Amino acid sequence: MAKNFTALALATFLSLPLIGCITTPKAQMATTESFVIDTETYQSTGKSERIKTIVLHYTVSDNARSIKLLTRGKVSAHYLIMDKNDNKIYSLVPESERAWHAGDGGFAGRTILNDTSIGIEIVNKGIKPQYRNALKNSELDYHPYSHFVKFDELQIKKVAQLVQDIAQRYDISPKNIIGHADLAPSRKIDPGAKFPWQRLYSEYGIGAWYDEADKQYFMQQVQLATPTIREVKQAFRDYGYQMNTTDVWDKESRNVIYAFQLHFRPLKPTGIMDIETYAILKALNKKYVGRDDFY
Ligand SMILES: [Zn+2]
Incomplete structure (x- = not known):
């Protein structure tokens, strides 16, 4: 008896949403109309590739x-x-x-x-x-x-x-x-x-590389006026590296120097800032930075 009662209660419960559905006014039901996406008529100019x-x-x-x-x-x-x-x-x-x-x-x-x-x-x-x-x-x-x-x-x-x-x-x-x-x-x-x-x-023709003449030029410039740590770090940021703003060459910022050297001065990657590394960085910035490549 108890079993039958439970079964009946369950059946009633299960049927409730169905009844609700049937009595829903027509206006709330999903439409059967189908819309067309027009890809031809208008085009935006403010766009770019997602892959950068x-x-x-x-x-x-x-x-x-x-x-x-x-x-x-x-x-x-x-x-x-x-x-x-x-x-x-x-x-x-x-x-x-x-x-x-x-x-x-x-x-x-x-x-x-x-x-x-x-x-x-x-x-x-x-x-x-x-x-x-x-x-x-x-x-x-x-x-x-x-x-x-x-x-x-x-x-x-x-x-x-x-x-x-x-x-x-x-x-x-x-x-x-x-x-x-x-x-x-x-x-x-x-x-x-x-x-x-x-x-x-x-x-x-793949990727970036500096021009040797630019590197030589910046090597001479550095001899004339030694850049501050702040200036050198800014040059890394200008190129695109995430470089911290401390006034010392801590481990984190030397890791950036090392990554840069692995890429652009691979025969001598030291993690230590030197004139040649800075001259290469400046030469790269001269050649590539300023290009509107963010958007
Ligand atoms: Zn990896």
């Missing part, structure tokens, strides 16, 4: 482990370039979707880089195994050029083709083709000192 930046990474792993990390975990990238003698570039995330490759950091005024960038992972071990712990219990603060593993020639050709294509399609400013270290200098050092930025610039 290309970020290059190395995976610190071999092919098998890189695939596992990038396809099963929370880290991802739009493209993967393996260390393999084939003609393939692997697309892991469609360009229209976000890949989770950049993390915290910023460059050129943007801070949520995953929203506005294409991430490319290159299979490369990063620091040679014998040097992985070289910074612990040593006088070294940063890995020198010789500690990095070089990239395979075929990988560089694949990177060149891919980056050229993406940069062209989204009209990406040369200086917004960066390494992970450029946007997160206190967390990351990839793609490291052996990533051939200068070659990509001179052989394929």
Whole structure:
């Protein structure tokens, strides 16, 4: 008896919303009309591509482990370039979707880089195994050029083709083709000192590079008038780096110097400010800053 009563009560309860539905006035019901989106008649001029930046990474792993990390975990990238003698570039995330490759950091005024960038992972071990712990219990603060593993020639050709294509399609400013270290200098050092930025610039027209004559000019200028720490830090910010405003070269700001050197003076990345580093930075600012690339 009790069972039947419960069943009856449940049936009554379940039927209530149905009754409510039936008695809803017609005006509140969803319309069956279908509207058309007109994409032809009017066009806005105030618009730009969502993709502004290309970020290059190395995976610190071999092919098998890189695939596992990038396809099963929370880290991802739009493209993967393996260390393999084939003609393939692997697309892991469609360009229209976000890949989770950049993390915290910023460059050129943007801070949520995953929203506005294409991430490319290159299979490369990063620091040679014998040097992985070289910074612990040593006088070294940063890995020198010789500690990095070089990239395979075929990988560089694949990177060149891919980056050229993406940069062209989204009209990406040369200086917004960066390494992970450029946007997160206190967390990351990839793609490291052996990533051939200068070659990509001179052989394929990819990314930013300074003119030697400008560098020489600024080296002479620095001899005449030594810039203050504040001025040097401002020059980093002008180029796009997130640089703090302290009046000293603390670890955080030296990490920025190191990231910059990995990119633009890879044979001698020290994390210490010097005349050549500053002259390169000034030469880059002369050539690239002022371009309206924020919008
Ligand atoms: Zn990275």
